[in-house]
Amino acid sequence: MAVLVLIGIVVLAVGGCVCVVWAERGGPRWARVVATVTLAAGELLRRSGKNRRRGLNQIADDGD
Template structure:
């Protein structure tokens, strides 16, 4: 489990770095990685909004 979370953390940080780098005119390969990272963030946000709207918010 720790290995899976570590990999997820590395992918997240790397994706954020690619978004930052691509916005500043980085290499060509950073653009598709940045697009994929932003799409994954939108999907995660949309999924979170759906789960909160159905009353499954664990923070309350």
């Protein structure tokens, strides 16, 4: 079951990347919407990772 979920996530990620490239080349409106959602989700994940690392660094600094 977990493998199916991971495969689904990979398919969505690849599909989003394809839509980003297609939208950049002037694809249909729905591809531009999917591309916007994909880029926004990527940005949220990137910021989340930065915030998580900052929190870990603060915990490490407090422990010394």
